[in-house]
Amino acid sequence: xxxxxxxxxxxxxxxxxxxxAVSATxxxxxxxxxxxxxxxxxEGHSKLEKDCKNCHKPFSKSVQRHLCLACHEKVAADFDxxxxxxxxxxxxxxxPCKHCHxxxxxxxxxIVKLDLETFDHDHTDFALVGSHKTVSCETxxxxxxxxxxxxxxxxxxHKEDEPHQxxxxxxxxxxxxAESWRQTKPFNHDETKFPLAGAHKEVSCxxxxxxxxxxxxxxxxxxxxxxxxVHDGRHGEKCEKCHSSEKWKTIRFDHDKDTEFPLRSKHxxxxxxxxHRANVFEEKLSANxxxxxxxxxxxxxxxxxxxxxxxxxxxxxQDVFFDHDITRFPLIGLHATVPCEECHITQRFKDAPLNCNxxxxxxxxxxxxxxxxxxxxxxxxxxALWQFDHDTQTSFPLTGSHTGLxxxxxxTEKNVQKVEQSSSCHGCHQRDDVHQGAFGPQCDRCHTTKTxxxxxxxx
Numbered sequence: 317x318x319x320x321x322x323x324x325x326x327x328x329x330x331x332x333x334x335x336x337a338v339s340a341t342x343x344x345x346x347x348x349x350x351x352x353x354x355x356x357x358x359e360g361h362s363k364l365e366k367d368c369k370n371c372h373k374p375f376s377k378s379v380q381r382h383l384c385l386a387c388h389e390k391v392a393a394d395f396d397x398x399x400x401x402x403x404x405x406x407x408x409x410x411x412p413c414k415h416c417h418x419x420x421x422x423x424x425x426x427i428v429k430l431d432l433e434t435f436d437h438d439h440t441d442f443a444l445v446g447s448h449k450t451v452s453c454e455t456x457x458x459x460x461x462x463x464x465x466x467x468x469x470x471x472x473x474h475k476e477d478e479p480h481q482x483x484x485x486x487x488x489x490x491x492x493x494a495e496s497w498r499q500t501k502p503f504n505h506d507e508t509k510f511p512l513a514g515a516h517k518e519v520s521c522x523x524x525x526x527x528x529x530x531x532x533x534x535x536x537x538x539x540x541x542x543x544x545x546v547h548d549g550r551h552g553e554k555c556e557k558c559h560s561s562e563k564w565k566t567i568r569f570d571h572d573k574d575t576e577f578p579l580r581s582k583h584x585x586x587x588x589x590x591x592h593r594a595n596v597f598e599e600k601l602s603a604n605x606x607x608x609x610x611x612x613x614x615x616x617x618x619x620x621x622x623x624x625x626x627x628x629x630x631x632x633x634q635d636v637f638f639d640h641d642i643t644r645f646p647l648i649g650l651h652a653t654v655p656c657e658e659c660h661i662t663q664r665f666k667d668a669p670l671n672c673n674x675x676x677x678x679x680x681x682x683x684x685x686x687x688x689x690x691x692x693x694x695x696x697x698x699x700a701l702w703q704f705d706h707d708t709q710t711s712f713p714l715t716g717s718h719t720g721l722x723x724x725x726x727x728t729e730k731n732v733q734k735v736e737q738s739s740s741c742h743g744c745h746q747r748d749d750v751h752q753g754a755f756g757p758q759c760d761r762c763h764t765t766k767t768x769x770x771x772x773x774x775x
């Protein structure tokens with residue numbers, strides 16, 4: 317029987333021998349593995365190259381995937397959560413990592429093998445839709461930042477494009493879409509205290525939300541439409557009494573039913589301020605025409621204040637229904653379009669002149685030489701359309717060059733009706749007689765009316 321100390325020493329020796337044996341075996345295995353290693357690892361794995369067990373388990377290929385994921389924890393989390401490129405691709409959930417990421421091919425080797433031209437972004441957590449399809453990779457993926465760490469929130473990229481200055485939070489997708497940053501989704505304003513109805517649906521947000529103010533905004537019409545209040549506050553601030561949200565200029569106030577003065581014809585087109593120049597709810601207006609149209613009264617009060625005798629609501633200056641044909645001077649031709657004041661220059665309509673010359677004498681064309689009976693030549697259809705026929709109404713028919721002459725060329729006296737005009741050529745052409753009277757006053761013996769210096773008849 318051996319002493320206790322001897323047994324302990326013996327056991328220690330055996331243990332040391334076993335440790336040395338195992339170490340030698342492992343050392344031999346490591347040396348062997350290094351000898352059979354196919355090539356250097358990539359730069360990112362270079363620290364693991366000292367010990368193959370970091371990535372491999374001897375004689376067990378199935379464990380290698382688990383060792384990879386033990387280091388690449390984020391990728392492992394993607395597999396578990398079904399997110400990211402690796403988590404969304406069902407075809408690689410059980411595929412060995414080395415199938416795509418082959419190592420031992422050198423320090424500078426790229427084992428990610430990402431082809432930016434063919435990479436399908438739909439396999440990521442951020443599918444490219446709308447305008448994002450045309451954006452370059454560098455716009456979102458900054459240098460030296462892993463692709464997986466690119467921000468997903470809109471505000472991270474569009475902070476400079478965000479005009480709300482953070483007042484609406486960071487969920488840009490609530491209103492904006494990837495189709496166009498400036499083309500916003502319809503915000504459901506009906507869920508607020510101010511549902512949008514009528515024309516309000518087409519108004520841009522910033523029209524009411526000036527300075528991106530979205531809280532504690534007043535809901536009264538006048539708070540936004542004060543500048544459009546053409547009444548200047550005379551009608552108070554209850555705009556909805558007359559206006560509706562369908563259209564600001566569409567007035568629903570019924571003047572025919574709500575007042576004692578129904579609006580007809582031109583009165584329907586008149587602005588409220590034309591008659592209501594003070595507070596519409598306090599003033600009392602007269603229903604007499606002259607109360608509004610005194611300034612339009614071309615008669616200056618000469619015809620009294622009962623404008624309705626002649627004027628209608630169809631038009632103050634049109635459709636004057638006084639029948640002038642029952643007077644001594646029926647209006648025909650151009651006289652029907654002449655304003656009353658042109659002939660009736662005094663407050664007494666009965667003293668208006670009846671003779672043409674009394675109104676048209678101021679034209680002074682004939683200077684009174686043809687008398688005062690203008691109707692002998694002229695008619696009301698047109699002052700220039702004179703109808704005197706010299707051929708049939710006188711004993712001197714106009715022929716040749718005489719047809720184009722002005723009346724005053726021959727009728728030089730002040731009153732043609734009182735002065736007897738000579739019908740001889742010499743009476744008018746005495747100054748044109750180059751013969752100086754040598755052949756007598758009978759010019760027509762040689763000359764014709766076609767031209768005084770023309771054909772010589774001869775003998």
